[in-house]
Amino acid sequence: MESEFFTSTDNWCRPTSIRTGPDGAIYVVDMYRLVIEHPEWIPEQWQRRLNLRDGHDKGRIYRISKKGSQLTPPADLSGCSNDDLLAELESQNGTRRDLAHLEIIWRKDVSIVPLLAESATQALLPETRIQCLSILEELEALDEPILLELLADSHPHVHKHAVSLSEPWLSNKDSEITQKIFPLAKDENNFVVQQVAYSLGSASHPDAGKTLAQILLNHGEDSYVRSAALSSVIPHLSSVVTEVAESLPHVPEETTSALVQTALGIEDETSLALIFFKAAEWDTQSLTIVLHTIESSGWSLKDLNGGAGKNLESAIVAFDKQLSRKASTIKDPSTSPEDQRAAISLLGGSLSGVNSDLELLLSLLSPQNPIELQKAAIGRATKLGTLEIAQQLLQEWDSFGATVRKEALATFLSRRSWTGLFMGKLIEQPQWTRLLDASQRSLLLNHRDELIRKQASEILGNKGKPGTGTMKKFESSLTLTPDLSSGQQNFTVLCASCHKVGDTGFHVGPDLASLSNLSRESLLNSLINPNQAVESKYAMHTAQTKDGRTVSGILSSETGSGVTILGPAGVNETILRSQLQSLENTGISLMPEGLATGLDAQGMADLLGFLQSSGSVAPVSPDDDGSIRLTPSNGTAAGNLIAVDSGLDAFSWIGAEDHAEWIADIPAGRYSIFFDASRSGGETVSDELFSLTIGDSTIHGAVQFTGGLSRFRKRLYGEIHLAKPLREAKVSFEHRMTDGEMSLREIAIIPQ
Structure with a gap:
């Protein structure tokens, strides 16, 4: 196409839908309104100049056809013969096919079944073959010979639809259809493979597990195909694990983790034992995947070992020995930094528990160690989350470098029990309040725990909340000449943890590229009053986990199995629903109030100028x-x-x-x-x-x-x-x- 298909010079034109009509024309629905934005996002001074309801009594539908073409009026199908309905099903016009489909279903006339069966296998259009197949299924007239023929069809989407409708036959392990479906797991079209993976969950044939395993091994990087296969593994888990384990550790982390979770969920000791025995042969990275999956599912090696059968108990012991060997390599100078970090993530996970590795873990926080090792150690401490670790961190605080202190502070604020210890330290040493940035102050002042809120209010006062004079304080910044260099520095300090301009900052909050088009007054108001209008997708969510952690940020994704919270500095954390105690939309912005109260008028002018220039x-x-x-x-x-x-x-x-x-x-x-x-x-x-x-x-x-x-x-x-x-x-x-x-x-x- 050399140009846009549909354009208009009318500023009120708002196309919202496009459809093919039964006459062959294209229909475009035009909402036709002056303003389509919600008033919540329109500044009040603009609302006073606009009639936001203009066009509410209007609307257009365009019918578009090729010049010189003759449109075909839609037929009245209620009086059509079966042959006429079959002719409509063979139309290239999808709307006409759908209308014929509906008419056949409404009639419930089984005399049309032979004609549908013939068209399902011989019609020229694949769309017609699929539609006839669907009608036969709805009329309960679909049989095995038709499916066998369509499973060998030349078009992949016909394959896919035939596989989907074959599931009632898959429960019979001797069905010929089952044998026809197995080879389609190697089809070149991923949509076909995905459907095979979904449908094998209904299969009873012993080779179904092997086929699912091959799909996971061949398509493990495709998240859609992988999810389809994993949704079908429960009836075939032991067979799948047996096949997949032979290829470990060269299997995607998501696949390994999902198989471990499934085995834990249905308490399949045979599959768990196989995974643990194989883990003894794996590298450190693979051990980490298995251990962290167990921990994130609410288990520990000690828990699993308590009620395990002999085979699983032996496998856990073998796994535990490998953990100990890997931990001993952390201080070995010949161990690569990558393997050192991976080994650190295993500390505290053995049968001996956290205390056996506590001294080693704390020693890694020394400033003499590389920064990456310190970060890995504090990250592991966060996951383990015991009060013993928290108390030791507070005792050793003065010996930590700036990086460890920053990471440790985030850890203390992420766990209710740890936050209580930290608040006690703030009461003893008020000078520690300087460690808190604006977002952390806001978190404490709005904490779910009443005691922590009260303590934070007493220690921090209302420093995080703008007073009525704040807007007046910064009025002069609207006319001052900005220094963009100084503005960039202010942006880095105040905004970069959630916004990105150029190479500075993180993509967490709204994209700032369009801010150059906003007035300086609008920008100032947004900075001072971030909660005046909070777009739902940027509202702060607080997740409480069953192990006592608090995770705050933007809800970046939500699936049937878990939620992902995107926090400051672009830190993503996925929490399984099985580990989720509660999830609350606070309704307030992730951007804390009082963020810029430390600036003077010139500093604010510099920041506003930099933000307005950011969309260069x-x-x-x-x-x-x-x-x-x-x-x-x-x-x-x-x-x-x-x-x-x-x-x-x-x-x-x-x-x-x-x-x-x-x-x-x-x-x-x-x-x-x-x-x-x-x-x-x-x-x-x-x-x-x-x-x-x-x-x-x-x-x-x-x-x-x-x-x-x-x-x-x-x-x-x-x-x-x-x-x-x-x-x-x-x-x-x-x-x-x-x-x-x-x-x-x-x-x-x-x-x-």
């Missing part, structure tokens, strides 16, 4: 005809009111002290300057001039009244002559309007 774009280049077109999508804006109106695709509400800027490459020559703009207010324009500066050239003028911000007019406003080409030239538009506002959709620099 590449220089605008001439089009094929030599014209340079400056639009909101390739420029930036700053000021009190100016912002991008997505409905108008324009810089709107441009008033006094507002300006827009572009960077452009402009060849030498003579150019005409056209504005595509609109203006509200009165018709008087005296002394209300704009200035457009291109390099050393400046044009002054006034935009005439157009009847409203949504009524645009394109006019010539001047000419410039460039004796030399401009490379990455700054093009600046400023306005001194005091009566009404204007919107600017485009500045066109046209060669003469």
